[in-house]
Amino acid sequence: MAYVYPTAVTNVSDSFQDHVNRGSVNPGTDYTSAYGDTVSAVAAGTVADASNSPSGGGGRTVHVNHDDGTGADYLHLSSVAVRAGQWISQGTRIGQSGASGYGDDWYYGPHLHISFRPNHAGGYGNNGNQDFDAIMKSQKPPVPPKPPVEPEEEEEIMRVGQVHYTNADGHIVRALYAPGSAYWMPWQDDTAGIANGFAKSLETGASVAVTESLYNALARAAEKLL
Numbered sequence: 001m002a003y004v005y006p007t008a009v010t011n012v013s014d015s016f017q018d019h020v021n022r023g024s025v026n027p028g029t030d031y032t033s034a035y036g037d038t039v040s041a042v043a044a045g046t047v048a049d050a051s052n053s054p055s056g057g058g059g060r061t062v063h064v065n066h067d068d069g070t071g072a073d074y075l076h077l078s079s080v081a082v083r084a085g086q087w088i089s090q091g092t093r094i095g096q097s098g099a100s101g102y103g104d105d106w107y108y109g110p111h112l113h114i115s116f117r118p119n120h121a122g123g124y125g126n127n128g129n130q131d132f133d134a135i136m137k138s139q140k141p142p143v144p145p146k147p148p149v150e151p152e153e154e155e156e157i158m159r160v161g162q163v164h165y166t167n168a169d170g171h172i173v174r175a176l177y178a179p180g181s182a183y184w185m186p187w188q189d190d191t192a193g194i195a196n197g198f199a200k201s202l203e204t205g206a207s208v209a210v211t212e213s214l215y216n217a218l219a220r221a222a223e224k225l226l
């Protein structure tokens with residue numbers, strides 16, 4: 001499955017390896033983030049814990065158990081927008097980035113720390129924590145571009161009705177026409193016996209496919225008749 005970045009800014013201010021190298025008890029990836037930026041879920045899952053207290057090293061923290069079996073902690077938030085037990089879809093806003101930790105809302109400089117794990121182990125600590133940014137860079141684009149949509153071919157279908165008129169000799173002439181257009185076609189003359197085969201085929205149908213050139217030719221003729 002494809003994960004998405006938790007913040008709009010994807011620049012890493014402190015890498016997973018840097019956390020490991022300095023002996024971080026809860027190694028993760030720090031993304032550059034201003035105070036109050038939106039933090040969103042990297043995958044769909046259930047909120048296992050949502051702490052709105054700045055106490056502890058992680059400060060305001062949201063822990064999500066992803067549906068795919070992995071999990072993530074989002075640390076140092078300035079506000080929390082979800083509650084424990086809530087199922088959230090990928091990309092859901094879970095809170096705002098901040099600098100909280102050790103009982104202080106400004107213990108750190110603002111950034112988002114994400115601890116990603118291949119399991120649902122929560123809590124503050126190293127429980128198989130993985131390099132989330134490496135995962136992001138190894139996967140295909142999270143949302144692949146959709147193939148371009150080809151324009152639909154225009155259907156040459158018109159609705160057809162009937163009209164009749166009395167010609168100069170007093171005979172009734174029937175014609176087909178397309179309402180809203182000037183398309184018409186002589187059908188039958190009660191004395192001349194015009195019986196247009198194409199038109200006859202329309203007796204039971206309400207619509208017919210015609211070519212544009214036929215339509216235009218008939219439209220021009222119709223202006224003289226109707």
Ligand SMILES: [Zn+2]
Pocket residue numbers: 014019028029030113114
């Ligand atoms: Zn960190």
